[in-house]
Structure formats: structure tokens, C-alpha cells
Amino acid sequence: MAYIVKRMMEFLLFFLLLSFVSFVFIKLAPGDPVKQMLRVDEVAVTKEQIESLREELKLNEPLYVQYWYWLKRFFQFDLGHSYMTKKPVFDELLSRFPATVMLTCTSLMVMVFISAPLGTLSALYKNKWIDHASRLFALVGSSIPSFWLGLILMDLFAVKLNLLPSMGKGTWKHLILPSLTLGIAMSAAYVRLLRSSLLESFHKDYVKAARSRGISEKRIFFFHVFRHSLIPVITIFGMSLGSLISGTVVIEVLFSYPGIGKLIVDAIVRRDYPVIQGYVLFISLLIVMINIFIDICYRYLNPEIRLKGVERR
Amino acid sequence: MTLLSVRKLNIAFHNKPILKNVDFNIRQGEWFTLIGESGSGKSITASAIGGLLPGEMIITSGSICFEDKDITMLSNKEFRKLRGKEISFVFQDYQSSFTPFIKIGKQMDEMIQAHCQLTKEERREKALEALEEVQLPAERVYDSYPFQLSGGQLQRASIAMAMMLKPKLLIADEPTTALDSITTIHVLEIMANMKKKMNCSILFITHDIRQAKKYSNTIGVMKQGEIVEIGTKETIMYHPSHPYTKLLLNAAPTIRRLDQNIVLQ
Amino acid sequence: MKIAKYDYSMIRKWLPVLFLFAYVITVAIAPAFAPYDPLEINMSDRLSEPSEKHLLGTDHLGRDLFSRILAGGRVTVGTGFLVLTIILIVGVPLGMLSGFIGGRFDRYFMRIIDAFLAFPDFIIAIVLSGILGPGMVNLVLAIVVAKWGSYVRLVRSTVLAEKEKDYVLMAVISGLPAYKIIRKHLLPHVMGNVLVLATLDLGKIILMIASLSYIGLGAQPPTPEWGAMLNECKPYFYSSPHLMVIPGIFIMCTVLISNLAGDMLRDRLDIEK
Numbered sequence: 001m002a003y004i005v006k007r008m009m010e011f012l013l014f015f016l017l018l019s020f021v022s023f024v025f026i027k028l029a030p031g032d033p034v035k036q037m038l039r040v041d042e043v044a045v046t047k048e049q050i051e052s053l054r055e056e057l058k059l060n061e062p063l064y065v066q067y068w069y070w071l072k073r074f075f076q077f078d079l080g081h082s083y084m085t086k087k088p089v090f091d092e093l094l095s096r097f098p099a100t101v102m103l104t105c106t107s108l109m110v111m112v113f114i115s116a117p118l119g120t121l122s123a124l125y126k127n128k129w130i131d132h133a134s135r136l137f138a139l140v141g142s143s144i145p146s147f148w149l150g151l152i153l154m155d156l157f158a159v160k161l162n163l164l165p166s167m168g169k170g171t172w173k174h175l176i177l178p179s180l181t182l183g184i185a186m187s188a189a190y191v192r193l194l195r196s197s198l199l200e201s202f203h204k205d206y207v208k209a210a211r212s213r214g215i216s217e218k219r220i221f222f223f224h225v226f227r228h229s230l231i232p233v234i235t236i237f238g239m240s241l242g243s244l245i246s247g248t249v250v251i252e253v254l255f256s257y258p259g260i261g262k263l264i265v266d267a268i269v270r271r272d273y274p275v276i277q278g279y280v281l282f283i284s285l286l287i288v289m290i291n292i293f294i295d296i297c298y299r300y301l302n303p304e305i306r307l308k309g310v311e312r313r
Numbered sequence: 314m315t316l317l318s319v320r321k322l323n324i325a326f327h328n329k330p331i332l333k334n335v336d337f338n339i340r341q342g343e344w345f346t347l348i349g350e351s352g353s354g355k356s357i358t359a360s361a362i363g364g365l366l367p368g369e370m371i372i373t374s375g376s377i378c379f380e381d382k383d384i385t386m387l388s389n390k391e392f393r394k395l396r397g398k399e400i401s402f403v404f405q406d407y408q409s410s411f412t413p414f415i416k417i418g419k420q421m422d423e424m425i426q427a428h429c430q431l432t433k434e435e436r437r438e439k440a441l442e443a444l445e446e447v448q449l450p451a452e453r454v455y456d457s458y459p460f461q462l463s464g465g466q467l468q469r470a471s472i473a474m475a476m477m478l479k480p481k482l483l484i485a486d487e488p489t490t491a492l493d494s495i496t497t498i499h500v501l502e503i504m505a506n507m508k509k510k511m512n513c514s515i516l517f518i519t520h521d522i523r524q525a526k527k528y529s530n531t532i533g534v535m536k537q538g539e540i541v542e543i544g545t546k547e548t549i550m551y552h553p554s555h556p557y558t559k560l561l562l563n564a565a566p567t568i569r570r571l572d573q574n575i576v577l578q
Numbered sequence: 579m580k581i582a583k584y585d586y587s588m589i590r591k592w593l594p595v596l597f598l599f600a601y602v603i604t605v606a607i608a609p610a611f612a613p614y615d616p617l618e619i620n621m622s623d624r625l626s627e628p629s630e631k632h633l634l635g636t637d638h639l640g641r642d643l644f645s646r647i648l649a650g651g652r653v654t655v656g657t658g659f660l661v662l663t664i665i666l667i668v669g670v671p672l673g674m675l676s677g678f679i680g681g682r683f684d685r686y687f688m689r690i691i692d693a694f695l696a697f698p699d700f701i702i703a704i705v706l707s708g709i710l711g712p713g714m715v716n717l718v719l720a721i722v723v724a725k726w727g728s729y730v731r732l733v734r735s736t737v738l739a740e741k742e743k744d745y746v747l748m749a750v751i752s753g754l755p756a757y758k759i760i761r762k763h764l765l766p767h768v769m770g771n772v773l774v775l776a777t778l779d780l781g782k783i784i785l786m787i788a789s790l791s792y793i794g795l796g797a798q799p800p801t802p803e804w805g806a807m808l809n810e811c812k813p814y815f816y817s818s819p820h821l822m823v824i825p826g827i828f829i830m831c832t833v834l835i836s837n838l839a840g841d842m843l844r845d846r847l848d849i850e851k
Contacts, residue, residue: 014693139841143833145785147792148808148826151815159816205409212363212404213424213474214397217389223423224412242698249704253793265793268708276708283701291696302414 080274089278100259110183119194141188150181150254167256178255197229316341322375332538346517346525349535355518364392398428401475405487410471411459418455443477465496484516594839605651612645616802625818650802658784669726673733691727699724707795717796778840781833
């Protein structure tokens with residue numbers, strides 16, 4: 001428990017730093033936000049309008065005062081309004097988030113369904129054809145651009161065979177192609193990782209010891225080997241949950257899937273700074289929470305860390 | 314009565330012979346010691362008897378008969394039934410005798426389950442009994458993870474586990490090499506007691522001539538994959554015939570007085 | 579008589595890197611042999627299939643696809659190589675310094691790096707190019723910032739691991755000056771590790787450039803960049819599938835070569851992941 005509190009404090013400090021940096025960066029960014037805001041309406045802008053908006057946004061105050069106001073509003077979940085839609089950024093993010101979570105989960109499922117059996121089989125049948133096949137899969141899978149794989153799947157299943165919808169969100173059918181694309185792309189790395197992790201465990205002395213006690217091979221595999229092999233996999237998995245989230249960005253744009261990834265890219269193209277900033281903070285919050293969650297998983301799988309208080313790093 | 318007889322056993326690793334015509338018998342209730350320098354093939358012999366040879370090592374000829382059955386001919390499944398129940402092991406590296414992230418009790422339970430049809434309570438009872446036998450705080454050890462115990466405790470726990478199902482042969486592969494000298498004596502005494510109580514045989518592997526001298530009935534001396542001399546303790550200790558045995562005896566630190574003290578204790 | 583024999587094992591060891599380097603050079607030179615100007619628009623000959631006149635066909639503006647692929651290779655692969663070079667120039671000295679000096683500087687510096695590494699590189703790149711605005715220069719900057727941390731960490735941990743070893747201690751005791759210790763004893767170990775990571779990363783960086791360009795944050799039309807080309811021709815994929823297939827295959831093969839070279843190099847130098 002003390003450990004989690006410590007992590008939280010660390011995170012809070014980091015978060016303040018990050019929010020300040022992102023605040024300053026946005027301030028330094030090219031383009032006048034006021035003009036940006038007014039330009040969207042595409043009517044002639046008067047000097048007075050600009051001034052009054054400046055006043056309203058407290059843009060004439062010194063930087064640290066601006067930051068203070070911003071921070072105060074931030075803790076009331078007020079991240080400002082999008083230049084584009086005029087809606088509060090926080091609401092925008094929240095309304096888009098479930099779609100991304102959905103996509104992440106289904107992709108994760110695809111990933112596990114591909115990499116767990118393939119990795120296990122290629123470890124059990126080392127240097128047999130299945131191992132070579134998985135090596136090829138991993139090599140090609142990690143070299144193929146995910147958006148291109150998506151394009152090809154889209155061309156095949158949506159355009160040529162007309163089986164699945166290619167764009168948008170709605171039914172479960174809309175999820176199949178995006179999550180298949182992302183899941184295949186992600187599983188390439190895990191197949192090999194799981195394989196080498198399993199192989200390493202096979203050669204541990206305690207496996208020989210368990211064998212010497214007459215424990216069946218099946219039980220040794222699932223009870224003594226598999227669980228331990230999950231530790232490095234979980235670590236990398238935690239790290240790649242982040243890249244999974246970033247993977248959704250490209251996939252969401254590709255399939256016009258309305259998640260937060262599509263939101264941020266639209267915002268970047270249109271220079272919608274409040275949305276960009278909101279996204280940065282939102283994502284960093286998410287990633288830190290994932291990291292803490294992974295730490296807890298880690299502690300469950302490895303009692304030595306839990307009971308002795310040995311840290312991961 | 315002969316419990317185990319190894320006949321002209323040859324083992325090769327990538328076509329390179331590493332055991333050459335190894336030949337010995339172990340009688341029921343006998344403490345048989347294999348002694349020799351590291352890399353002389355003692356552990357390979359032990360692994361072969363348990364069917365635990367690494368995949369690259371192959372028995373090229375010879376037989377291993379346990380209770381008049383050639384166990385080199387057994388299927389994996391039949392061998393598995395034998396290991397732990399009839400032939401059990403204690404290894405040098407006590408830390409990897411147990412899987413590190415599973416509680417000791419759970420692992421003992423698992424072993425009983427693999428060999429006997431008992432209820433949950435009976436299994437627990439049996440495991441606790443075995444732990445008490447080696448003078449460990451049974452309840453606490455039962456609920457501990459391996460890393461929570463000291464080296465001596467772990468090695469005693471692994472002896473407890475090895476003897477739990479009353480095997481006919483205990484193979485102890487340098488069980489004390491990684492322990493300090495006081496713990497060593499303790500562990501060896503426990504092994505000797507257990508042997509007396511259960512009347513099992515022990516195949517004891519060591520490179521320490523003093524341990525061989527104190528407990529064994531018969532001693533085999535190994536060198537580069539061959540048994541160069543075999544005989545009763547007295548013959549080997551006081552009338553060695555092979556030059557290597559003489560070398561081994563001379564190389565051992567002969568601290569007579571200390572030796573006697575230990576015996577007196 | 580003794581004849582000094584040249585040590586070929588050194589070349590054999592680094593062969594994958596040489597091979598990759600040769601590939602990069604080839605890609606860089608290739609546009610000189612392009613049959614057409616990659617930007618030349620010819621509306622009378624648009625969306626044509628691969629033929630003798632146009633080896634890989636033309637795109638929706640009648641531009642020769644083969645020429646665009648060659649020019650795009652220079653942009654995509656060249657940018658990836660540039661990013662990698664900048665990262666090495668920045669990351670290696672900083673990592674060595676941090677490892678060699680140690681102490682408080684090292685501690686605080688590593689905290690910052692850790693904070694960077696907590697974020698997926700792709701997210702950092704997206705956000706940075708978002709703040710700086712779309713464009714190729716900003717993209718380079720964004721990827722450098724996203725990727726440099728892992729190099730600093732790798733170099734530092736290599737230096738720390740080697741520094742503890744006795745032979746470095748012996749060198750210190752025998753009075754070898756610091757720069758010589760770094761050059762003769764530490765640098766070879768560091769370079770081995772760094773080059774393996776760099777060869778493996780080149781593919782990832784190229785994927786990143788292509789992906790970011792595809793979603794419109796990198797190269798802007800009409801710049802021929804493989805990812806941007808795919809984005810530009812998206813509406814025409816159904817009628818002219820070659821516009822989709824060809825740039826993708828080129829990206830894949832380039833990344834594949836980089837990954838293979840990295841894997842081979844890692845096996846040869848026997849470095850753990």
C-alpha cells in the first residue's frame with residue numbers, strides 16, 4: 001500500500017511538471033489562438049473582438065498567472081473549449097474514450113488469441129515447422145506497416161468480398177477489421193517473446209526438480225513454467241499497452257473510427273490546441289495508471305517482489 | 314538383496330562418450346557413495362538412473378535395473394510413476410529444488426497428488442508429518458515460499474519431500490556442497506536417521522572424502538566417466554589400490570583431531 | 579616467414595551493417611536514374627496500369643509511379659537515416675557522460691529520461707508534431723525527441739556495467755587518462771550495443787515516418803513520401819490497386835531488410851535483447 005502511495009506522489013510531481021511543460025509548449029506554438037478561434041467562423045474579425053477574447057482568455061497576463069488559472073480550471077475538469085466544435089474538451093475526450101477502449105480491448109483479444117498459442121507451440125516444437133512459421137510471421141508482421149495491412153484487409157473484406165463495413169462505428173461488425181489489423185500487427189512481437197521466455201523457463205533447474213518428483217509434464221508446463229514466463233510478457237505487455245493506444249491512432253484514422261485517436265489527429269491538422277493539450281494530459285494519466293496496474297500484476301505473479309519489497313527497477 | 318544394478322552403462326553427448334562402462338550395485342539399506350572430482354560423471358549417472366538426462370545425452374548401451382526391471386526401457390509415463398515414489402532426488406542447488414513462486418506446501422501437496430489417492434486433509438497431514446520428521450517448524454514451512462527459508466531449512470525441506478512417500482532409493486546429488494559446515498552435519502545426520510528409520514538405500518554423490526568416510530557402506534571412485542575403483546569403505550579408505558584413489562585421499566585435508574571431534578559429538 | 583593476415587572476422591561480424599548501409603546508399607542515389615520527374619503532372623495519362631512506358635503505372639495526377647517510388651525512397655529512408663544519425667550524435671555522448679560522471683547529475687538526468695520512456699514513442703511523436711505543426715522538419719524533431727531516451731539509457735547502462743569490471747579498474751590504476759579509457763575500453767562495447775539497437779530501430783523509425791505521413795502529420799503533398807503517397811491515392815485504390823500495393827511493398831521490404839540486419843547483427847555480436 002505504501003508503495004502505491006509513493007508511486008502516486010511521484011506521479012503527481014511528474015504530472016505537474018508535464019502540465020507546465022505542455023502549457024508552455026502550447027504558448028510557444030506558432031499561430032495566435034485568438035485568431036485561430038475566430039477564424040473558424042469565417043467572418044471578418046474586428047480588432048475589438050480580438051481584444052475582448054484576449055481579455056476573456058487572460059492572454060494578456062504574465063505566463064505564470066495564466067498557468068495558475070489554467071491549473072485551477074484543470075482541477076475542476078475544465079480543459080477549455082475546442083476551437084472547432086466549441087464544446088468542452090473534457091466532454092469531447094470522455095465521449096470519444098469508450099470507443100477507443102473498446103477497440104483496444106478487442107485488439108488485445110485478437111493479439112492474445114494469436115500470440116499465446118503460436119508462442120507456446122513454437123516453444124514446445126522448437127525448430128520444427130511451426131517454429132519456423134512463427135518466426136516468419138513475426139518477421140513479416142513486425143515489418144508490415146499497420147495502416148497498409150489495414151488497407152489490404154479493408155480492400156479484401158469490405159470492398160472485394162463486401163462482407164464487413166470498412167468505415168465508422170456502430171455495430172460489432174465495424175470493430176472486426178480495425179481490431180484484426182491492430183491485433184495482428186501487435187502479436188508479431190509477442191510470439192517470439194513468449195517463445196523465448198518459455199524456452200528459458202524450460203531449462204530452469206526447478207523444472208528438473210519438479211520432474212524428479214514425478215509431476216506430469218502437462219502440470220509442469222502450466223503450473224511451474226507458464227506462470228513464470230508470464231512475468232516478462234506482462235512487463236512488455238504493460239509497456240506495449242501504451243503502443244497499443246498509439247497504434248489505435250493510425251487505425252482509427254484509417255477506418256474513420258471515432259475514438260480519441262481520430263480526435264487528436266483532426267485537432268492537430270486543424271491546430272485545435274485545447275484539444276491537443278487535453279489529449280496529452282489525458283493520455284499521460286492513462287499511461288501512468290496502466291503502469292501502476294502492471295506493477296500490481298507483477299507483484300501478484302512474483303511473490304518475491306511482493307513479500308520482500310524488491311522493486312522492479 | 315540388490316535394489317539397483319547398473320550394468321556397463323555408456324552415455325554419449327553428441328557422439329562423444331561421457332560415461333564409459335559404469336557398473337555397480339546398490340543393496341537394500343545400503344549407503345552407496347560415488348566420489349570423484351567435478352565433471353567426472355557422477356551427476357550424469359544419477360540423472361540417468363532417474364531418467365532425467367538432458368535431451369542431447371543418450372544411453373548408448375548398458376542397462377539400469379531397479380528391482381530387477383530394466384528402467385531404461387520404461388516409457389515416460391511409467392518412469393514418471395517411479396520418480397518421487399520409488400526413486401527420489403535431493404539436489405545440490407537447494408534454491409532450485411522448489412519452484413520459486415509456489416508455496417512449499419502446495420508443491421508437496423502436488424507431489425502426493427501425483428502418486429497417491431488421498432483426500433485433501435490426508436495429504437496435508439502427510440506433508441506436515443514429513444516436515445516434522447526433519448525437525449522443521451512444519452506449519453510455518455508449509456505456508457512459506459522457498460525464498461523465505463534459509464539454505465539449511467530448504468535443503469531439509471527438500472529431504473522431507475523426497476522421503477515423504479517412503480521411496481526405496483534416495484539419490485542425493487551433492488546435497489551439502491552449497492551449505493556451510495555446521496548445516497552440512499545437520500543435514501547429513503537427518504539423512505542417516507531417515508535411512509535407518511525407513512530402511513531405504515541411498516546413492517550419495519559427493520566430492521568430500523570426509524563425508525564419504527563417515528556414512529557410507531560402499532564407495533565408488535569415479536574419474537572421467539569411469540568407475541576406477543569400488544569397494545567397502547574400509548578397503549577404499551585404508552587399502553586403496555588405484556593410484557587415483559590414493560591421490561584423492563592424499564588431497565583431502567586430513568584434520569584428524571577435528572574429524573574425531575565431530576565423531577565424538 | 580610470417581605473413582600478416584588480415585582479420586576478416588571483423589568484416590564478417592559487421593557485414594549486416596555494411597549491407598544495410600549499402601542499401602541506404604543505393605536508395606539515396608536511385609532517384610538520379612528515375613525515368614521521369616516525380617512531380618511532373620500529366621493529366622492525359624492518369625491512373626494507367628504498369629506498362630513499358632511507365633514501369634509501375636501512373637497515379638491519379640498522371641505522375642510516373644516508379645519515379646515517385648525512387649524519389650520517395652530517398653525521402654522516407656533518408657529521413658529515417660537522418661533521424662537515427664541525430665539520435666546517435668546526441669544520445670551516445672550524453673549517455674557516456676551520464677554513466678561516466680555518475681552521482682547526482684546521473685540520477686536527475688535518468689529521472690528525466692525515465693519520464694520520457696514512460697510514454698510510447700509514437701504518442702510523443704504525434705503530440706510533438708501536433709504542437710509544432712505538420713511537416714517533415716518537425717517530424718524529424720518529433721521522432722528524435724521520442725526515441726533518444728532509450729539510446730541514452732542503453733549507453734549509460736553499458737558504460738556502468740563495463741566501468742565496474744576489473745580491467746577498467748586496472749586501466750585506471752595504471753594511470754591511463756580518462757579519454758583513453760573511454761576510447762579504448764568503453765567505446766567498443768557501447769558501439770556494439772548501440773549499433774544493434776540502431777539497425778533494429780531504423781525499420782521502426784521508417785514505419786513511424788510512413789505512418790505519421792499517412793495520417794497527414796508528416797510529409798505534405800506533393801512530396802513523394804511512401805506513406806504520404808498512400809494517403810494521397812486513397813480514393814483510387816479500388817480502380818487502381820497498384821497504387822496501394824506498390825508503396826506498401828516497398829515500405830515492408832525496407833523495414834524487413836533493416837529488421838533482418840538487426841537480428842543478424844545481434845546474433846553475431848551475441849547481445850541479449
